[in-house]
Amino acid sequence: MTGLSRSLSRVAAIARKEFRHLRRDRLTGGRVAGVPLMMTVLFGYAINQDVRHLRAGVVDLAGTQSARLLVQEAQATQVIDVVARAESVAALEQLLVAGRIAVGIVIPADFERRSAKGDRARAQLLVDGGDPIVLGAARGLVSLPVADRFANPALAAWPRAPTFELRAYYNPERRSPVHIVPALCGVILTLTLVLFTAVAIVRERERGNLELLITTPVQTPELMIGKIAPYVGIGYAQVTLILLLGRYVFGVPIQGSLIDLYLGSGVFVAAALTFGLLISTLAETQFQAFQLAFVTFLPQILLSGFMFPFDGMPWPARWLAEVLPLTHFLRIVRGIILRGATLGDVWPDIWPLLLFFAVAISLSILRFRKRLD
């Protein structure tokens, strides 16, 4: 046998052993299939960014017919549901503080006069500014065009053309799952794959297997590659499961090529696995490895563009986000699934993942010593 074929057969031996551990672990099925299934279905339904049916309260100090019409029109947008009426502004504020309503509509006593003059806002919106998404939705109400019709009944027959006509590309119905499910794919892969490899080395250290393994001829790179190989297969199984759920449960269409999508996912899977492996060489116990892994999850989820638009973040956060694999994968997966991008189109996000993989596996190999001291 040549040196290379010996080396490859050692990698295969490690990979086969890892696969056997997985097969024998009762929790494996849950971690490989259960977590993606549960999270995709749960969050696919739960995370909804087009805000509808905000609970609203009204205090109508004018009591005129056009004031009532204004409230009706506002409710017709479906953005708000009027669930409470208050006698005074103070009472309305109390409802807001208590959390019983998210939006308060104040119609002042001089509503008619304000409407006629048109120099001041006719009514006031009180919003729970603690939630930026609610705030954004309420902003949409500020320029509610309907009110203008009451300002000058003569013009009511001439509906004014809106300043802009909004057209949503790639997601014409503006349904959240279309946006969320591809991104969820990245988040779920990060959560499961990083944890799989984060304990890979520490577990052997804790159980005493490593003391034997490091006295064998196995080389560190062989050990590292053998350790992550079986999980690439698991990553692909998860991607497939999530895409199937997305397609058949949430109706997310895949605009781009499936081959491009799988190639792009493969690069991300490899990067996530080596991220875990690096954690595993840093931690001394499995518990530490879990803690370290969780510390990296929050920035990935919050800064990657999964929760908040990437462009709205200050530059240090964006710079940090560019280092995290999930950020790049979200762009790749949204590009290919939603916009029909090719692998060439998303290359600016492929090479950072390749670089991450190369750096992380090199660091893991350098950090791992075939010594006990």
Place this chain on the structure above:
Amino acid sequence: MSSEIAIHTRGLTRRFGRLVAVDHVDLEIPRAAIYGFLGPNGSGKSTTIRMLCGLLTPSEGEAEVLGLQMPRDAEKLRRKLGYMTQRFSLYEDLSVRENLEFLAEIYSLDSARRAARIAALLDEFRLADRAEQRAGTLSGGQRQRLALAAATLHEPELLFLDEPTSAVDPQSRRDFWESLFDLVERGTTILVSTHYMDEAERCHGLAILDRGRIVASGAPERLMREIDAAVLEIEGSELRAVREVLAQIREVQSVAQLGQRLHALVDRAVAEPEVRLARALDSAGVEARVSLARASLEDVFVAATRGRRESEVRA
């Protein structure tokens, strides 16, 4: 250096912070023999073995194993070395056969030879009927046989066994030692650490370790013959009273009870020690018979470790 020497160390030392775990150990271990490290927990047995297989870097001193410098040439030693760790270090969720297959692949055993070798080992170590059982469900003795089978799978020249029989019943221990002698007959050099006297007595050569230092070394028979104390056996009905009397005599190094008898170690300087003790007991009015006895390895161990403690007190 003679090729008849498997392991040679000079001034081998390992410190962990301020603790000196192994303190200037000099060893010369011949090939094709069983060499034992005897000592209590924490005497530096495991640390020395780990330095000899290149797992720990010595703080000081030199170690040459099979003509290879440790830890520099550790990778070259891997194929020639079998190592049985103190703690069971095979995979508990893999079967007996899977564990052996895994190591056979890691050691790049010929795939043609692999199956035959594993079958022979399963047979030799009486594990054939357990081959498909998971290692985690084996008994202590079975685990130990599996661990030895795994350590000898690639037919190493040198075998390190770190307290291999600590969780094993007496019958399994006997069988285990039979296997070791078989291996030595085929030319394997074995270094075994233990805290059992009977096991130490089976070794061809022995080093007694105490707090990181070798306090005595040589063949067990020689150590017992040349013990630096007279061994006296005292029989009587009032052993408690005997002990009290002996405690008053400066030259008595130690007293240990063995059933209905006491073993006392007395300084070599005392002429006719049995007469001296008998007189002392007589004058104290305690009835007992005193006779000279053959030293056991335990006596050697006690005399050797005590000698060092005394010299420390004086210093």
